[in-house]
Amino acid sequence: MQLSADLHTHSTASDGQYSPAQVVELARKAGVQCLALTDHDTVDGVEEAIQAGAQMGVHVLRGVELGAREDRHLHILGLGLGAGCTTMETLCRKLKDSRAERKYRIVDFLEEKGIHIDLQEVEELAQGGLVARPHFAQVMVRHGYVSSMREAFDRYLDTDEYQRIERFKADAADCIAAIRQSGGRAVLAHPCQLNLPEEKLERLVKELKDAGLEGLECFYPQHTPEMVTAYRNLAIKYDLYVTAGSDFHGERVHPDRPFMPTPLELAWLLDR
Secondary structure: OEEEEEEEEOOOOOOOOOOHHHHHHHHHHOOOOEEEEOOEOOOOOHHHHHHHHHHHOOEEEEEEEEEEOOOOOOEEEEEOOOOOOHHHHHHHHHHHHHHHHHHHHHHHHHHHOOOOOOHHHHHHHHOOOOOOHHHHHHHHHHOOOOOOHHHHHHHHHOOOOHHHHOOOOEOHHHHHHHHHHOOOEEEEOOHHHHOOOHHHHHHHHHHHHHOOOOEEEEEOOOOOHHHHHHHHHHHHHOOOEEEEOOOEOOOOOOOOOOOOOEEEEOHHHHOO
8 A cells, every 4th residue: 555655743742833733734735645643752642633634634643753762863753553552651651751850951951051041931832732842942043042943953952961961761672662562663763863874773773673673764854865775775674664754843843844745655554
């Protein structure tokens, strides 16, 4: 079963610009037939997205994106999660509690750098969802501390120094186990962001495969044609499914990540 798919997107349930229903509507207009809503550390928005998809003719998959402890750029996507997945909800609750506590540390961290942020303004931007780094970055841009979201991350929110205040994260193997126990398929997201030499990336993929990884995000906005070829070859070598995702957050958050409808064979996700 081949459909035009985008299997990596975000809504206001985490750090996206649009509500889950709005994400589905915008994806449909962009030509997406199968969408996975993969908010960071939460499945709170998936039911709204599924209902919207049923009305608009878009097949919506329950999804999540989990950051792993081993590397700040090591993210595991869970695709096709089952309804009422207690294991995932339990893990997400622990992650949400950790994020809720981290926001105070981020305020203190930025204060040390001479950046004075009103947490209430950040929380209002999050619209009741998880408070995440992009919300802080948007407020920093709004008040002129940085000129862009990218600068906010490069100088402050994605540095080695920032990592000392990071939140709780599960090991990659535990992320994969939670996804599988919730009826989903585990996929390694945006391998390019790991910035690993070819041999180290292959070693990581093999380790994750042994832990239950089932897919590799080969198509991604930052992947060059050469990268796509290399990642597809790696997927073939380790018998992994090929996925594609835009990492859509909305143009205000990540203007360089529009929807990326990609023809994919999806029987492994849909015929279950």
